Amino acid sequence: MSALERPLQGLGRATIGAISGVGYAAMLLVESLYYCVAGRRLGQRVRLAAIVRQMREIGVDALPIVALLGFTVGLMLGIQFIASLAEFGAQSQVVVAVAKSVTREFGALITAILVAGRSGSALAARIGSMSVSQEVDALAVIGIEPVRYLVAPALIAMLVMLPVLTIFANAVAIIGAALYSAPALNVTPSAYLLQTLSLLTPGDVWQGLSKSVVFALLITLIGVSTGFSVTGGAEGVGRATTRAVVLSICWIIVVDMVFSFFINR
Amino acid sequence: MNATAPLIEVDKLDAWYGQRQVLHAVDFTVTSGEIRVIMGGSGSGKSTLLRHLLGLQRPAAGSVRLFGVDMGKASERERLDVRKRIGVSFQxxxxxxxxxxxxxxxxxxxxxxxxxxxxxxxxxxxxxxxxxxxxxxxxxxxxxxxxxxxxxxxxxxxxxxPRLLFFDEPSAGLDPVVSAELDELILRLRDALRMTIVVVTHELESAFKIADTITVLDQGRVLLTGSVAQVRAADNERIQDLLNRRPREMQVDAEAYLRRLTQEQT
Structure with a gap:
């Protein structure tokens, strides 16, 4: 009996833990949106300066690495599509293949994974070390709601910057693909890009962007909720940081698949 | 609010950490203009009491009122108004x-x-x-x-x-000179700025130097609230243990001891 009981108990505890985690994240989301709307009336204004600072950290500072990865992924897609489509003598289809796969999938996915690693972990580490050193309590007793001060600006910044970064990554990746594929197709890179533009529909771009909005929510909420639940000093902060990155990347990939399934049915 | 009403009123406060009860029906009142020291050994519940006074935890039972506002039941706006009138210096x-x-x-x-x-x-x-x-x-x-x-x-x-200042362990981890300076500073703040000050500490020397009144906590219960002289003269054994740095005498309950040793992990 007890041999069966223990794993069952473990499973039950893990389930309750997971559900309460989701509930906590949802509460943080609702609270931060509430402060964005009603904060001024409650004396808990979400500061524009704080949002702008977060936008710089999440968005602008990530531009070089997003450009590098976007370009590399574009190049890689160009190489693969040329090689595999050549088997059917269909190299010319590489333009549409790259355009659609980048805008629908890879732009949003690569950007989200990158930002989860850069900013999701930073959020978890920052809030985690703040709760360990009682800074979160200090904010609360000063009369600054920690959710309003720490979560809301990051959430808004992420919701704006992740789609912007995604568009940027899309553009860079397609340019990367153009640089490799255009010579192989005997066209100029600018002709390649013009053809890409004529083949793309707004729906393709929207598909990527709508995903990136969901990814933004995931990255922020997982980052801040693991940060707030840190216990156990510096070691706990380290564990929370790792957990935030791993969890966000898992969720991003799973949600991406689910999204693609429903959109393309 | 009239001038004689207490700034802090704690009424029959219970607090729990999981299965363990850390505060047992604590009553606690601080009136305007006094320096109150909350004293007690480690694990006596003084930090927990402070967290409740600051409204960082909701009472399991009983109530905490600051400036007449019940922190457990106050709206967000009311709580913010209270928090603008208090200052806290963390450990x-x-x-x-x-x-x-x-x-x-x-x-x-x-x-x-x-x-x-x-x-x-x-x-x-x-x-x-x-x-x-x-x-x-x-x-x-x-x-x-x-x-x-x-x-x-x-x-x-x-x-x-603020009218009300909380100070958690002012002298913890400081050398004697610096902690004496901090004590002076606390006295000056009360005299110059007419603040009511609540200090949580386990340092006897600094407690006796700054306190008007002292509340002694032990194992989640208030042993005594009184002036410095009253605390010094108290005949309660635990208070005298604290004052004279005597190790407390552990009473071992044989049954409970065996149970703890043999209990399976849950």
Missing amino acids: GGALLTSLSVGENVALPLREHTDLDESTIRIMSRLKLEVVNLGGFQDLMPSQLSGGMVKRAALARAIVMD
Whole structure:
């Protein structure tokens, strides 16, 4: 009996833990949106300066690495599509293949994974070390709601910057693909890009962007909720940081698949 | 609110950490203008009592009233109004590490007032002068020594001119000279700014020096609330243990002891 009981108990505890985690994240989301709307009336204004600072950290500072990865992924897609489509003598289809796969999938996915690693972990580490050193309590007793001060600006910044970064990554990746594929197709890179533009529909771009909005929510909420639940000093902060990155990347990939399934049915 | 009403009223407060009860029906009252020291050994529940006084935890049973407002039942607006009238200096200082000392001190003013930038600057520097940290406003918290962090935290706590100031372990981890200076500072704040001050400490010397009244906590219960002389003269064994640094006599319950040893992990 007890041999069966223990794993069952473990499973039950893990389930309750997971559900309460989701509930906590949802509460943080609702609270931060509430402060964005009603904060001024409650004396808990979400500061524009704080949002702008977060936008710089999440968005602008990530531009070089997003450009590098976007370009590399574009190049890689160009190489693969040329090689595999050549088997059917269909190299010319590489333009549409790259355009659609980048805008629908890879732009949003690569950007989200990158930002989860850069900013999701930073959020978890920052809030985690703040709760360990009682800074979160200090904010609360000063009369600054920690959710309003720490979560809301990051959430808004992420919701704006992740789609912007995604568009940027899309553009860079397609340019990367153009640089490799255009010579192989005997066209100029600018002709390649013009053809890409004529083949793309707004729906393709929207598909990527709508995903990136969901990814933004995931990255922020997982980052801040693991940060707030840190216990156990510096070691706990380290564990929370790792957990935030791993969890966000898992969720991003799973949600991406689910999204693609429903959109393309 | 009339002048004689107590600033803090705690009524039959219970607190739990999981299965363990850490506060048992604690009653606690602080009137305007006094310096109250909450004293007790480690694990006596004094930090938990402080967290409840600050409204950081909701009471399991009983109530905590600050300025007549029940912190457990107050609306967010009411709680914010109370928090603007209290200042707290945490044990580790809890300065925001991402902001400079000056910005830390100015933070409450920035968030709660519409003062212009130069007024805020002057006011926060004024408070840094009060705690003898004039000229240190541009340093980051990580560049300060332990005593300076505590004083900077005190400056942040008093920047809104609170009527009620909480001070958690002012002398923990400081050398005797610095902690004596902090004691002087606390007395000066009460006399000059007419603050009511609640200090949580386990340092006897500093407790006797600054306190008007002392509340002794032990294992989640209030043993005694009284003046310094009353506490010194108390014939309660646990209080005398605390005063004379005597190790407490453990009574071993044989049954419970065996149960703890043999119990299977749950």
